[in-house]
Amino acid sequence: MAIADHVAPDWGALIQPDRVHGSLYTDPAVYAAELERIWYREWIYVGHVSEIPEPNDYVRKSIGPQDVIMSRDKEGQVHLLLNRCTHRANLVCDAPKGNGSAFRCPYHGWTFSNTGKLLGYPFNSGYGGREKKQELGLGRVPRVDQIHGFVFGSFAEEGPTLLEHLGGAAEAFDRLTALSPTGEVAITAGWLQHRAKANWKMLLENETDGYHPQFVHSSIFSVAKSGIGDLYGEKSTAVSRDLGGGHSENDLRPEFRRLDQPLGWFGTHPDRVPDYVRALEARHGAEKAREVLIDGAPHTMIFPNLFIAEIQMFVIQPLSVDETVQHVTAVQFPGAPDMNRRLLQQTIGSVGPAGFLLADDTEMYERNQRGVAVRDPEWLVIARGTHRERRDEDGYLIGDATDEVPQRGIWRHYRELMEAGA
Amino acid sequence: MSRDVRPLGELARAEGPDTDLLRTVEQFLFREARYADELDYDAWEALWTDDAIYWIPANGDDIDPTTQMSIIFDNRARIATRIKQLHTGKRHSQEPASRLRRLVGNVEILDADPEHPEDIRVAANVVIYESRERGITIWAAGLEYRLRDTPDGLRMAYKKVKLVDNDRPIHTLAFLV
Numbered sequence: 020m021a022i023a024d025h026v027a028p029d030w031g032a033l034i035q036p037d038r039v040h041g042s043l044y045t046d047p048a049v050y051a052a053e054l055e056r057i058w059y060r061e062w063i064y065v066g067h068v069s070e071i072p073e074p075n076d077y078v079r080k081s082i083g084p085q086d087v088i089m090s091r092d093k094e095g096q097v098h099l100l101l102n103r104c105t106h107r108a109n110l111v112c113d114a115p116k117g118n119g120s121a122f123r124c125p126y127h128g129w130t131f132s133n134t135g136k137l138l139g140y141p142f143n144s145g146y147g148g149r150e151k152k153q154e155l156g157l158g159r160v161p162r163v164d165q166i167h168g169f170v171f172g173s174f175a176e177e178g179p180t181l182l183e184h185l186g187g188a189a190e191a192f193d194r195l196t197a198l199s200p201t202g203e204v205a206i207t208a209g210w211l212q213h214r215a216k217a218n219w220k221m222l223l224e225n226e227t228d229g230y231h232p233q234f235v236h237s238s239i240f241s242v243a244k245s246g247i248g249d250l251y252g253e254k255s256t257a258v259s260r261d262l263g264g265g266h267s268e269n270d271l272r273p274e275f276r277r278l279d280q281p282l283g284w285f286g287t288h289p290d291r292v293p294d295y296v297r298a299l300e301a302r303h304g305a306e307k308a309r310e311v312l313i314d315g316a317p318h319t320m321i322f323p324n325l326f327i328a329e330i331q332m333f334v335i336q337p338l339s340v341d342e343t344v345q346h347v348t349a350v351q352f353p354g355a356p357d358m359n360r361r362l363l364q365q366t367i368g369s370v371g372p373a374g375f376l377l378a379d380d381t382e383m384y385e386r387n388q389r390g391v392a393v394r395d396p397e398w399l400v401i402a403r404g405t406h407r408e409r410r411d412e413d414g415y416l417i418g419d420a421t422d423e424v425p426q427r428g429i430w431r432h433y434r435e436l437m438e439a440g441a
Numbered sequence: 442m443s444r445d446v447r448p449l450g451e452l453a454r455a456e457g458p459d460t461d462l463l464r465t466v467e468q469f470l471f472r473e474a475r476y477a478d479e480l481d482y483d484a485w486e487a488l489w490t491d492d493a494i495y496w497i498p499a500n501g502d503d504i505d506p507t508t509q510m511s512i513i514f515d516n517r518a519r520i521a522t523r524i525k526q527l528h529t530g531k532r533h534s535q536e537p538a539s540r541l542r543r544l545v546g547n548v549e550i551l552d553a554d555p556e557h558p559e560d561i562r563v564a565a566n567v568v569i570y571e572s573r574e575r576g577i578t579i580w581a582a583g584l585e586y587r588l589r590d591t592p593d594g595l596r597m598a599y600k601k602v603k604l605v606d607n608d609r610p611i612h613t614l615a616f617l618v
Contacts, residue, residue, distance in 0.1 A: 115500075115608070209500045209509045212610035216575050238531035242522055344610040348510055360507060364514070367506075368522075372614040373497065373513045375526060378534040381613045385575055 028052070034434040036427065037402035041391040044218040050340035056436050057323055058083035059174040062184040064325035064334060065089055065099055065160075067206035068168040070116070075133060078116040081336050082172060087160065088112050089170060090133040093120060097165070099172040100135045101158035111157065122157075135159050167192040168203060169325070187415060188266035191319035191327050197311045199352040200298035206332065206348060208363055211371035213345045217384035218391075219323075219337035220429075222345055225380060226320040226333065227267040227425035229259050230403060235383055239375040245286070250274050255420040259404075261428030262415060265322025265436075269420065272314050284315030284329065287361065295358035316350075320425065322432060330362045331370055341388055345381070347371055401426040459550070466563055466588060467548050469595040474567070477617040478541045485617055486524045490589055490598045493517045497618060502583070502603040512607065512614065534615035541616055543569040545584075560587035560598055567602075571616065578612050581605045 028049070033040040043049055059082075066080045066089045077090040079102065086102040088111075104111050109126040121138060123130045129140040135157040160172035164181035166189060171181050182189060196202050215222065225231065232251040233240075240248040250257050256273040275284050281296075282289055289296040289312070300308040316329040326333035334346040349366035351359045370377040391399070404422025411417045418424035476485040489495070497512040498504050506514045515523060526532050544567065551562040562585070569580040587599035602618050604611070 207508075209504070211499050211510050211512060214610040214612045216612075235533060238526045238529040238533075239522075241529060241531075242525040363508065363510070367511050367514050368519060371499075371510070371512055372611050375522070378613045378615040379532065382534040382615075389574070 028437075030434050030437045034430050034437075036431075037405060038398040038400050039430055041397050041399060044220060044388065044391050045340060047340045050218075050337070052437060053337075054083060056439065057433075058085075058337070060178070061175075061323060061436070062162075062164070062171045062173045062179075062181050063323070064321060065170050065172045067204070068097065068165065068170060069203075069205040069207055071097070073118060075118050075120050076116070077112065077119070077133060079112060079114070082160065082174070083337050084339075086110065087172070088122070092132075092134045096134070097163060097170055098134055099160035099163050099170070100131075100133075101160070103158060104129055104131075105137065105155040105157060106140070131157050167196050184264060185321065186264050186266065187262040187413065188264065188268075188319060188321050191268065191317040191321070194314070194317045195327055195350065197303075198299070198316055200295065200302050200355055201353045202302070203353055205351040205353050207351055208349045208366075210334075210346045210348045213347065213370075213372050213377060213381060215343045215345060215381045215384045216341060217343055217381075217388040218341055219335050219343040220433075221384040221387050222335050222343055223320065223323060224426050224429060225384065226326040226328070227259065227269050227318065228423075229257070229269045229425075230421040230423070231380075231383070235379050236376055238379070243375070251420050253419075253421070257420040258411075258417045259420060259422050259424040260411070260415050260417045261424050261431075262319070263428070263432075265429050265432030266320060267322075267425030267428050268317060268319040269425070270417075271318060275313055275315055279313060281309055281312035282315075283313070285361075285365075292355075292357045292361065295352070295355040298354055320429075322429065331366050333370075343384075345377070347377070401430065462561070463548065463550055465595065466550060466561065469588065470545050470548060470563070470565055470584075470586075473597070474543050474545050478543055480538050482524050482527050482617070486520065488597050489517060489520055490591070490596045491517055493520060493597060494599045495520050496600070497602045497604060497614075498607060500608045502601075502607070512604070512611075513602075513618075532615065534613050539616045540572040541569060543567050554587060557587055557598070560589050561595075562587055567618075569618070575612070580614070580618065582618070 033043055063082045065082060065087060066078060070078045071089060071091040074091060074093045074095060077088055080087045080089045088100045088102050090098045090100060092098060102110050102112050104124040106127055106129050109124050111122040111124045111131060121130050121132050130138045132138050137152045137155045160174055161176050162173040164171055166181060169192060196204060229251045233248045250271050256277060257269060257271045260268045260270050262268060303311060317327050318329055319327045324335040330350050332348055332350055336344040336346060338344060347370045349363045351362060368375055372378060401423045404418040404424060408416055408418050408424055416424055473488055495513060495515040496506060499510050499512050527535055545565050547566040549564045551564055554562050565584040567582050567584055571578045582605060583603040585601040586597060588595045589598045
């Protein structure tokens with residue numbers, strides 16, 4: 020069975036409750052359909068307001084293969100503009116970031132404001148006096164919304180609100196920002212861009228896969244004498260959770276609460292970051308601060324492209340059916356320099372092309388992509404823990420730490436989106 | 442930090458000793474390259490001083506590594522962790538290990554860093570061919586070293602690898618650069 024054989028793929032045949040078809044990762048027609056039905060329709064994470072703190076700041080971002088400018092106008096409003104001159108399609112912005120009230124296309128000098136409005140073009144008698152300014156503003160992402168400064172965009176003119184889209188996953192932002200003395204995070208450390216010769220869903224599914232850490236990451240767990248592997252063991256009390264809407268998490272709090280060690284999730288101790296702990300206690304009070312420091316940061320995958328990996332942020336960017344870039348940076352907390360140094364140095368060690376963890380994850384994505392091209396068996400099995408899947412008190416499906424509840428949730432939502440059609 | 446080379450006249454006058462030093466430095470860099478290419482991890486690790494810094498910046502060559510993401514920013518302890526991880530046999534991104542060959546050239550001895558007057562500051566270029574199942578990846582970088590003359594010979598106190606594409610998406614880089 021191959022997608023090319025079908026005019027309209029039978030998504031229900033390709034995506035079954037306990038297995039999915041290999042062509043979903045390899046067929047260019049599937050990828051083309053995903054762009055239309057997921058990447059150019061759903062709420063996609065684009066950037067954080069701290070990346071454009073001042074009026075007229077801008078930064079180049081992406082929505083899948085689309086080149087997007089995230090700008091802040093002089094009134095402070097955030098815009099998501101498409102990086103394409105409306106005249107003959109040159110890129111209007113080539114700097115990765117900067118400050119300026121306008122973008123001037125280098126090809127013929129057309130100039131656009133940072134709100135997307137066409138301000139003018141040289142030799143304007145050439146259009147016979149007919150005014151082009153109204154109709155030829157920059158393309159834009161029509162819906163833009165934020166949660167705790169995290170900016171999302173949707174190419175759909177209408178649809179669920181961002182909060183409706185996030186559903187139960189919105190709590191991840193509350194948990195992350197609870198760890199900040201100011202209640203805000205700063206995404207200011209710059210991004211590593213890690214290329215993978217693999218379909219984007221290999222990354223998506225791996226982010227909340229609690230089954231792989233003990234195998235893929237055993238090398239660094241053993242060398243660094245890390246306890247992280249045990250969180251994803253057979254005896255772990257952590258749970259995997261399908262948050263609905265394709266969102267998923269590995270909820271490690273049951274383990275951290277059992278261990279009852281503030282900052283234990285981060286492998287450190289309050290004595291090592293006294294200024295940070297004092298600042299957090301000033302915000303929350305000592306008792307609440309202790310709870311927050313025991314619970315730690317979320318490990319939550321926001322469908323389809325934002326992974327909050329405790330203290331790191333990953334953004335998944337598909338470029339083609341078998342090429343993906345994973346952008347990654349360290350979360351920083353304003354007003355906590357002692358903690359920020361540790362957050363940054365631990366992140367540099369862990370992630371990116373040379374990271375102790377992510378180099379090996381990326382090796383797995385690429386091996387997976389080669390493996391899925393092998394023709395027999397045609398299926399990938401996502402049945403782990405089906406027999407012990409259950410509902411938590413909020414009604415979400417949960418499983419044991421190593422179960423494939425997140426993957427089944429991802430594919431359930433994916434199928435709904437693909438069946439909803441173009 | 443100035444990268445000015447010494448005036449040519451002065452260099453010519455000092456030709457004997459400078460040429461000897463340059464040859465010694467080159468031989469050291471070639472040996473380091475061979476250890477890395479041939480996966481002699483322990484020999485490579487032994488080239489570092491106890492206060493070593495091994496740095497591959499991202500998004501430019503002159504970022505502040507205490508506030509900005511780098512691809513690698515290892516102190517001596519983290520270099521040791523990197524080597525130990527390679528030795529486990531379960532560092533999947535290097536199992537099997539990449540087949541590697543690199544050319545080191547354009548070796549220059551620079552003026553000393555005033556904060557480390559005892560160290561020899563060196564610039565060089567490197568081009569690396571890496572072969573893995575994914576295919577061949579070509580890496581190119583400018584290198585900056587501080588080398589220290591010790592009773593055991595030259596040692597690396599600082600190595601900075603300025604990848605030409607450090608501001609773009611790059612593949613996994615799990616071998617020793």
